[in-house]
Amino acid sequence: MVDISWGIPSIVYGTFAFSIMLYFGLRMSLLLGIITVAALIIPIMIRSMDEVFKTVPNELMEAGLSLGSTFSDVAFKIYLKQCIPGVITAIMLAFGRAIGDAAAVLFTTGFTDNIPTSLHQPAATLPLSIFFQLSSPIEAVQNRAYASAVVLMIIIIIVSVLGRYISKRMNHNKI
Amino acid sequence: MENVKIEVENFNLHIKNQHILKNINCCIPEKKITVIMGYSGCGKTTLLKSMNRLTDLYNKVAITGNIYLNNKNIYDKDIEITELRRKMGLMSQRPSSLPMSIFNNVAYGLKISGRKKKISMGLRIEHYLKQVNLWDEVKDRLHEPANSLSIGQQQRLCLARGLAVDPELILADEPTSALDPISSAAIENKFMDLKNSYTIVVVTHTLRQAQRIADNIIFMNAGEIIEQSNAKDFFTNPKHELSQKFISGILA
Numbered sequence: 418m419v420d421i422s423w424g425i426p427s428i429v430y431g432t433f434a435f436s437i438m439l440y441f442g443l444r445m446s447l448l449l450g451i452i453t454v455a456a457l458i459i460p461i462m463i464r465s466m467d468e469v470f471k472t473v474p475n476e477l478m479e480a481g482l483s484l485g486s487t488f489s490d491v492a493f494k495i496y497l498k499q500c501i502p503g504v505i506t507a508i509m510l511a512f513g514r515a516i517g518d519a520a521a522v523l524f525t526t527g528f529t530d531n532i533p534t535s536l537h538q539p540a541a542t543l544p545l546s547i548f549f550q551l552s553s554p555i556e557a558v559q560n561r562a563y564a565s566a567v568v569l570m571i572i573i574i575i576v577s578v579l580g581r582y583i584s585k586r587m588n589h590n591k592i
Numbered sequence: 593m594e595n596v597k598i599e600v601e602n603f604n605l606h607i608k609n610q611h612i613l614k615n616i617n618c619c620i621p622e623k624k625i626t627v628i629m630g631y632s633g634c635g636k637t638t639l640l641k642s643m644n645r646l647t648d649l650y651n652k653v654a655i656t657g658n659i660y661l662n663n664k665n666i667y668d669k670d671i672e673i674t675e676l677r678r679k680m681g682l683m684s685q686r687p688s689s690l691p692m693s694i695f696n697n698v699a700y701g702l703k704i705s706g707r708k709k710k711i712s713m714g715l716r717i718e719h720y721l722k723q724v725n726l727w728d729e730v731k732d733r734l735h736e737p738a739n740s741l742s743i744g745q746q747q748r749l750c751l752a753r754g755l756a757v758d759p760e761l762i763l764a765d766e767p768t769s770a771l772d773p774i775s776s777a778a779i780e781n782k783f784m785d786l787k788n789s790y791t792i793v794v795v796t797h798t799l800r801q802a803q804r805i806a807d808n809i810i811f812m813n814a815g816e817i818i819e820q821s822n823a824k825d826f827f828t829n830p831k832h833e834l835s836q837k838f839i840s841g842i843l844a
């Protein structure tokens with residue numbers, strides 16, 4: 418189930434969410450976009466974190482329990498230490514997919530030239546800005562598209578460098 | 593008359609359809625060293641894990657019979673499993689250091705036994721690392737990750753961590769399998785020391801080690817206990833044919 422939902426193209430998520438919105442008579446808004454994108458990346462997170470936790474050797478659980486730790490102590494004090502680098506990687510993977518995704522938010526968040534002031538207004542995501550602004554005939558607007566692209570790239574670079582740094586810092590205790 | 597710390601009574605353990613432990617009956621006397629020996633795969637580790645109920649983690653395991661710790665059945669419903677495991681102090685066959693520094697590995701054990709005071713922590717950790725003959729090797733690198741230690745060093749670290757929990761029993765599954773003769777001897781001496789205050793069960797493949805430290809021997813084969821007697825009788829006058837073979841086989 419999780420594996421199948423990972424394979425679904427994001428446009429399918431977008432249109433599916435859109436048809437539900439039509440059914441309830443909802444208008445495009447930031448909130449609905451957030452929900453759709455969350456639905457899109459949750460399977461990615463589940464799958465990749467599951468893989469991370471699977472790599473933990475069984476003995477670690479046995480060692481923790483035989484010291485007299487409770488199950489939750491082993492989970493939070495031992496497993497988490499072991500898994501944090503992998504968990505960060507999983508989050509980054511999902512973040513990368515979410516921030517660059519245009520199709521899922523096309524019908525759900527909509528597009529606007531204004532900065533939204535509430536969750537119920539439509540909003541412009543960076544990929545969609547690039548798409549719409551680039552197709553505008555006015556050169557000044559086109560230039561804004563390039564600016565959006567740079568901003569998007571910078572965000573992605575910062576997040577991945579930061580993620581790498583943190584997971585490296587945490588990695589050295591891993592067994 | 594010696595006190596019985598653990599009594600195993602008509603104990604059977606199946607995993608899937610395999611009969612792993614077959615009608616085990618044995619006693620572990622208090623403040624003595626009991627050595628379990630037997631060919632690889634005969635169920636020694638499984639027997640130890642049954643004693644602290646780590647076998648609960650296995651899939652498709654079926655258990656019949658009883659194990660008593662201080663005359664209390666550990667398979668009773670009202671037993672506190674974490675408390676039981678804390679008392680049991682099992683060191684597993686393969687050392688598994690926790691994903692933290694050397695210092696924190698031992699500190700983890702101390703914290704479980706409720707000794708959390710920061711001031712005395714360092715001293716206590718030094719004490720336990722000295723007990724297992726590891727202090728001199730690690731005293732300058734206490735805050736390095738435990739996985740940077742060699743297997744033999746990790747084995748001693750795990751023992752130190754286990755002791756730091758302050759258990760009533762020590763169940764050591766081949767505690768010296770990765771150690772050189774000097775470190776092994778240090779651990780053996782440690783056990784001889786500790787048996788004044790702890791009950792100790794050791795699994796070993798080294799016959800000489802058994803001869804040196806054992807008060808009692810339990811000899812297993814293919815999931816059954818073949819012979820259990822005090823060490824002297826076992827080595828000088830083994831009753832069962834298989835035990836005779838085992839002793840002469842290794843000595844030869």
Ligand SMILES: Nc1ncnc2c1ncn2[C@@H]1O[C@H](COP(=O)(O)OP(=O)(O)OP(=O)(O)O)[C@@H](O)[C@H]1O
Binds near residue numbers: 632650685
């Ligand atoms: N989790 C498990 N699932 C299935 N079979 C198991 C499991 N654990 C142990 N066994 C089986 O139980 C038997 C006894 O294993 P055990 O680990 O107790 O042997 P051992 O006497 O400790 O051997 P060694 O001296 O090699 O450590 C073996 O045949 C093993 O294959």
Ligand SMILES: [Mg+2]
Binds near residue numbers: 637685
């Ligand atoms: Mg074993």
